[in-house]
Amino acid sequence: xxxxxxxxxxxxxxxxxxxxxxxxxxxxxxxxxxxxxxxxxxxxxxxxxxxxxxxxxxxxxxxxxxxxxxxxxxxxxxxxxxxxxxxxxxxxxxxxxxxxxxxxxxxxxxxxxxxxxxxxxxxxxxxxxxxxxxxxxxxxxxxxxxxxxxxxxxxxxxxxxxxxxxxxxxxxxxxxxxxxxxxxxxxxxxxxxxxxxxxxxxxxxxxxxxxxxxxxxxxxxxxxxxxxxxxxxxxxxxxxxxxxxxxxxxxxxxx
Numbered sequence: 001x002x003x004x005x006x007x008x009x010x011x012x013x014x015x016x017x018x019x020x021x022x023x024x025x026x027x028x029x030x031x032x033x034x035x036x037x038x039x040x041x042x043x044x045x046x047x048x049x050x051x052x053x054x055x056x057x058x059x060x061x062x063x064x065x066x067x068x069x070x071x072x073x074x075x076x077x078x079x080x081x082x083x084x085x086x087x088x089x090x091x092x093x094x095x096x097x098x099x100x101x102x103x104x105x106x107x108x109x110x111x112x113x114x115x116x117x118x119x120x121x122x123x124x125x126x127x128x129x130x131x132x133x134x135x136x137x138x139x140x141x142x143x144x145x146x147x148x149x150x151x152x153x154x155x156x157x158x159x160x161x162x163x164x165x166x167x168x169x170x171x172x173x174x175x176x177x178x179x180x181x182x183x184x185x186x187x188x189x190x191x192x193x194x195x196x197x198x199x200x201x202x203x204x205x206x207x208x209x210x211x212x213x214x215x216x217x218x219x220x221x222x223x224x225x226x227x228x229x230x231x232x233x234x235x236x237x238x239x240x241x242x243x244x245x246x247x248x249x250x251x252x253x254x255x
Contacts, residue, residue, distance in 0.1 A: 009079065012082065015041075017185040032052075068123045079124070081130045127228075132156055134153045138178075160175065173227065176234045180238035181203060181204055
């Protein structure tokens with residue numbers, strides 16, 4: 001892991017799942033971390049891991065604007081910004097998915113990222129790193145019943161690319177981590193050996209689901225000094241899901 005000693009890091013949606021696991025990793029590697037979210041109990045979660053908590057609804061533009069200003073005024077300029085707040089839904093088909101639910105999901109997954117990329121860089125040091133959380137759904141694959149989620153994450157990928165180009169003169173690099181089939185995120189089945197877990201395991205080349213430990217290292221790498229010439233990229237952490245059909249699924253089909 002790369003040292004993040006004395007780096008000021010902000011992680012939106014940092015009270016659970018990938019965001020919380022990344023916050024713990026950053027703290028273990030020396031960073032000063034602020035997690036944001038609207039979850040009750042966020043303050044206690046931050047205390048337990050040694051972080052600071054800033055209550056913020058990622059879909060409220062004014063709250064996002066004020067949160068970044070408050071973070072800088074209280075702790076200094078930001079070196080690493082992880083734009084992680086997001087959600088998934090049981091959509092069903094496009095024809096059946098309610099339009100109000102579509103707007104709510106897009107508000108979280110697209111508008112929330114837009115606001116963070118709009119206001120966050122104003123409070124960052126030059127030479128910093130921004131990492132958005134995308135998904136392999138929307139970056140190489142999709143499935144029935146995930147149309148809006150995939151579209152929202154595809155939109156995040158293109159915001160990430162554009163932001164990378166626009167912030168390059170400040171040497172701020174902007175990349176997306178695109179996970180898939182990661183247990184423990186709150187948006188995926190548990191890796192408990194049950195029928196769903198077995199099915200999802202067969203979709204990866206490794207024949208298993210991923211864990212939070214499998215994905216946080218990518219955030220650490222992109223936040224650290226080893227990635228200073230990487231920007232505008234989507235890095236898929238999906239166990240080979242989007243590479244093609246692996247032996248596990250081919251073996252299951254052949255049974």
